[in-house]
Amino acid sequence: GNESRLQAIHQITNCSATAVAQPEPLSEIWASDVFNLATMEQCLSKSAFKAIKKTVQTGAPLDAATAEVVAAAMKEWAMGKGAKFFSHIFYPMTNVSAEKHDGFIVTNSDGNAITEFSGSLLIKGEPDGSSFPNGSIRMTNAARGYTAWDPTSPAYIMQTENGATLTIPSVFMSWTGEALDKKIPLLRSNAAMNKAAQKVLSLMGETEIAPLNSSCGAEQEYFLVDANFAAARPDLLLAGRTLFGAPSAKGQQFDDHYFGAIPQRVQVFMQDLEEQLYKLGIPAKTHHNEVAPGQFEIAPYFEAANVAADHQQLLMTVLKNSAKKHGFLCLLHEKPFAGINGSGKHVNWSVGNATQGNLLDPGDTPHDNLNFLLFCGAVIRGVHLFGPLLRAAIATASNDHRLGANEAPPAIMSVYLGDQLEKLFKDIKDGKLTVTEAGGEMNLGLSQILNFKRDPGDRNRTSPFAFTGNRFEFRAVGSGQSVSGPLVVMNTMLADSLAWIAEKLEAELVTASCKADAVISVLKQLITEHGNAVFGGDGYSSDWHTMAVEERGLKNIPTTADALPALREESVKKLFATTGVLSPVELESRFEVYSEQYILAIELEAKLVVEMAKSMIYPAAVTYLSELAAAGANMAELNIKLDHGVAETVAAETNAMMAAVTKLSAALETHDFDSTEAHMQYMAKDIRALMDEVRLHADALEAEVADELWQLPKYREMLFIK
Numbered sequence: 001g002n003e004s005r006l007q008a009i010h011q012i013t014n015c016s017a018t019a020v021a022q023p024e025p026l027s028e029i030w031a032s033d034v035f036n037l038a039t040m041e042q043c044l045s046k047s048a049f050k051a052i053k054k055t056v057q058t059g060a061p062l063d064a065a066t067a068e069v070v071a072a073a074m075k076e077w078a079m080g081k082g083a084k085f086f087s088h089i090f091y092p093m094t095n096v097s098a099e100k101h102d103g104f105i106v107t108n109s110d111g112n113a114i115t116e117f118s119g120s121l122l123i124k125g126e127p128d129g130s131s132f133p134n135g136s137i138r139m140t141n142a143a144r145g146y147t148a149w150d151p152t153s154p155a156y157i158m159q160t161e162n163g164a165t166l167t168i169p170s171v172f173m174s175w176t177g178e179a180l181d182k183k184i185p186l187l188r189s190n191a192a193m194n195k196a197a198q199k200v201l202s203l204m205g206e207t208e209i210a211p212l213n214s215s216c217g218a219e220q221e222y223f224l225v226d227a228n229f230a231a232a233r234p235d236l237l238l239a240g241r242t243l244f245g246a247p248s249a250k251g252q253q254f255d256d257h258y259f260g261a262i263p264q265r266v267q268v269f270m271q272d273l274e275e276q277l278y279k280l281g282i283p284a285k286t287h288h289n290e291v292a293p294g295q296f297e298i299a300p301y302f303e304a305a306n307v308a309a310d311h312q313q314l315l316m317t318v319l320k321n322s323a324k325k326h327g328f329l330c331l332l333h334e335k336p337f338a339g340i341n342g343s344g345k346h347v348n349w350s351v352g353n354a355t356q357g358n359l360l361d362p363g364d365t366p367h368d369n370l371n372f373l374l375f376c377g378a379v380i381r382g383v384h385l386f387g388p389l390l391r392a393a394i395a396t397a398s399n400d401h402r403l404g405a406n407e408a409p410p411a412i413m414s415v416y417l418g419d420q421l422e423k424l425f426k427d428i429k430d431g432k433l434t435v436t437e438a439g440g441e442m443n444l445g446l447s448q449i450l451n452f453k454r455d456p457g458d459r460n461r462t463s464p465f466a467f468t469g470n471r472f473e474f475r476a477v478g479s480g481q482s483v484s485g486p487l488v489v490m491n492t493m494l495a496d497s498l499a500w501i502a503e504k505l506e507a508e509l510v511t512a513s514c515k516a517d518a519v520i521s522v523l524k525q526l527i528t529e530h531g532n533a534v535f536g537g538d539g540y541s542s543d544w545h546t547m548a549v550e551e552r553g554l555k556n557i558p559t560t561a562d563a564l565p566a567l568r569e570e571s572v573k574k575l576f577a578t579t580g581v582l583s584p585v586e587l588e589s590r591f592e593v594y595s596e597q598y599i600l601a602i603e604l605e606a607k608l609v610v611e612m613a614k615s616m617i618y619p620a621a622v623t624y625l626s627e628l629a630a631a632g633a634n635m636a637e638l639n640i641k642l643d644h645g646v647a648e649t650v651a652a653e654t655n656a657m658m659a660a661v662t663k664l665s666a667a668l669e670t671h672d673f674d675s676t677e678a679h680m681q682y683m684a685k686d687i688r689a690l691m692d693e694v695r696l697h698a699d700a701l702e703a704e705v706a707d708e709l710w711q712l713p714k715y716r717e718m719l720f721i722k
């Protein structure tokens with residue numbers, strides 16, 4: 001019956017929301033749980049602070065003596081905040097983060113407890129690498145991975161029910177030095193981008209060039225579902241999305257009684273969430289606007305990409321934990337409810353440094369304009385050459401449900417520049433933009449013409465990759481994904497393009513009459529070869545889908561199975577090898593890990609579909625059928641004829657559902673495949689199609705079967721009752 005459903009509704013409607021407390025002053029809580037430079041300055045000697053500051057700001061290696069001093073200060077600080085444990089947090093190739101906890105307390109030979117946390121423990125930890133996916137990287141000797149502190153990302157105190165833990169952001173590598181994580185490639189991609197950018201900037205006559213870094217600001221969408229409902233939905237708990245569920249009829253769900261309870265509970269949650277994030281030094285502001293019912297957004301201010309990526313990962317953890325604390329399940333799945341807008345993550349990205357500023361900001365001087373055009377051109381070339389790689393970087397089983405579904409960018413990678421910038425590049429291509437002024441100074445007045453209005457309606461929301469005034473915004477990233485993969489690809493393709501530009505520019509500068517002339521002719525070649533990636537129209541339209549593929553030669557890559565093989569392309573191998581971001585072995589191991597995860601994700605869902613159809617939906621349907629049969633028999637005794645229509649529909653849908661379940665179960669028995677690619681295609685096509693077939697009939701049953709027999713919480717309940 002529907003007892004669990006009713007009980008959930010009962011519990012939710014009877015829970016009284018906690019009152020919104022007075023927020024703590026930001027000045028008191030901001031970064032209070034972070035061992036950042038300000039904290040270090042207070043508790044380290046001048047010389048030790050100077051050494052660690054240099055490491056933090058430039059990534060220079062830390063000497064053992066300083067490490068020892070920093071470790072002692074860090075331990076002191078953490079224990080003062082109640083921490084009894086420390087852990088190296090690292091970011092394996094899956095989208096989650098992993099930790100290994102150790103106590104500060106060890107017992108010495110006298111049996112007395114002492115606290116121990118040395119410089120070497122800070123710098124290096126040894127979790128067992130064997131339980132983390134490592135793809136083809138077979139570790140010799142021991143299945144071991146090492147973690148090592150990344151001092152450019154600050155340590156912090158993580159508060160959980162189990163107490164406070166000093167948490168140390170770390171890289172994770174194999175015994176043989178291969179990257180087993182998502183942080184090492186990100187750090188390397190920054191370095192590659194910096195190297196190529198330095199070259200271009202010095203050719204442009206810059207004399208002082210500070211190290212360049214990429215920045216990232218990620219807007220995160222998520223759903224909240226009451227934990228009581230989630231507890232009655234195995235699919236939400238195990239797969240993070242509903243595998244069944246008939247659409248809710250609009251209108252009826254706006255039960256004022258329920259609706260009135262929404263704002264306060266969520267408000268209390270959001271305030272608590274913000275406070276926790278502030279304590280962790282994450283500059284986040286929650287947005288209360290819902291796109292879909294039950295959906296919210298949180299957008300931290302941008303930071304250096306490496307720190308932003310760690311903070312993004314931490315934000316997802318804190319989101320989930322806080323939601324739990326407030327009686328919600330936080331869904332980071334890209335498509336938790338069929339037919340309802342899904343969740344994404346917009347990754348805002350730019351590159352810059354202390355001397356030239358943001359290179360993707362047009363700037364005020366003619367010189368700034370030229371630098372900007374070169375960097376912007378480099379991005380266009382990158383998206384054109386490595387579109388399929390960008391698509392691979394956001395390829396997951398769950399994101400496949402969202403991309404191209406007319407609510408999210410299509411699975412075709414193109415760049416949106418805005419009308420004026422698009423026209424400028426077109427003029428360059430058509431030879432209409434030439435340098436006429438004496439001395440070669442040419443003011444394009446870009447800061448004026450690119451004066452982007454802050455009105456979001458003014459921007460093209462249908463593009464996966466859009467210029468938004470002083471940065472690019474990659475909008476096709478999945479809501480549950482680590483932002484590191486996309487950042488690695490963006491930085492690396494930029495590095496490659498900047499290297500190409502440097503080579504061309506160097507040659508042009510020999511013959512050109514002035515710098516501006518040289519820049520324009522390099523850009524002319526660039527946009528002639530790669531302008532096909534620029535598109536300002538409606539990315540959702542079918543015209544674009546046809547034009548992109550047939551006229552522009554771009555690829556439409558609908559599924560992860562189609563996308564991941566890009567990681568095995570020669571051009572991609574070469575890109576990562578020449579930039580030093582990933583060796584061929586490291587790249588191949590990523591292909592293997594990501595494809596395995598894709599296969600496992602669909603397999604898990606398919607098994608759940610079989611199980612839920614058999615054990616939750618079929619029983620409801622047959623119970624209803626026997627009730628109908630009994631009612632029909634009773635009516636017959638009274639000589640009243642009850643129409644069989646409903647019973648026939650229910651029986652037909654039940655039979656069809658169970659036939660599909662049988663096919664799906666059988667299909668899951670196939671394990672022999674010629675290649676990983678073939679296995680992925682099988683999951684993408686055969687298995688997913690059979691899952692859809694089961695669902696089609698199950699959802700039809702939900703609309704027919706008596707409500708009181710339906711066990712699974714319904715869409716209208718999960719989306720609207722809070």
Ligand code: ADP
Nearest residue numbers: 215216217218299300301302348349350470471
């Ligand atoms: P919208 O919803 O209009 O896309 P938001 O204001 O919600 O924009 O989010 C914009 C995000 O872009 C924020 O995280 C912001 O900090 C970030 N951002 C702004 N400038 C830069 C930049 N130069 N580099 C990276 N991210 C940036």
Ligand code: MG
Nearest residue numbers: 219346473475
């Ligand atoms: Mg955005």
